[in-house]
Amino acid sequence: MTTTSADEADLIAALRARDEAVFAELVDRHAPAMLRVARGYVASREIAEEVVQEAWIALLKGIDAFEGRSSLRTWLFTVLINIAKKRGMRERKDVDVQIAAYTGGTVDPARFRDSDDRWPGHWKDDEAPSPFPDSPEGSVLGGELMAVTRRELDKLPERQRVVVTLRDVLDMDSAEVCELLDISVANQRVLLHRGRAAIRQGLEDYLKDAM
Secondary structure (H helix, E strand, C coil): CCCCCHHHHHHHHHHHCCCHHHHHHHHHHHHHHHHHHHHCCCCCHHHHHHHHHHHHHHHHHHHHHCCCCCCHHHHHHHHHHHHHHHHHHHHCCCCHHHHHHHHCCCCCHHHECCCCCCCCCCECCCCCCCCCCCCHHHHHHHHHHHHHHHHHHHHCCHHHHHHHHHHHHCCCCHHHHHHHHCCCHHHHHHHHHHHHHHHHHHHHHHHHHHC
């Protein structure tokens, strides 16, 4: 079963015909997001740029054999992530970093419900974060909060950072993220929740210091 729409079929046909204008437009559309995702796996922006370049080369080499079993975007990001994983694994010297991606976080685990609770992994009633202040200063702090959010995102363990990027930055749905990363729905949900919680913790701490 294929998932190719008429518009995407035209796009694929143009790529197979080596239409440079269409390829350039596709690069402009996806390269920034691809760089953010690759950056989640490798140690530097320079390496991430190499990963993105390798993914585009792989697309050109593989487009003739593309069967449309997923969207072209999903296929492209799957290729990207596979390349990034291999590069990241070659360069990573501390295996504990990878383990922390599944279990780690910067929020005290005691703030979450236990695994035998009806809502495992969610905030405890008395530990939920307070809402951010709705005040005139909020608009002034907007730019600063975005900078803090980006900084906290960069601090996340690899898998949390990638899941949050795919869901909240690139606006992919849960099913697409699970397919791209080859993880279960439950695992994706936990990674997303913990990643978001860690970012929010950083924002909470920043706002406390700013008051």
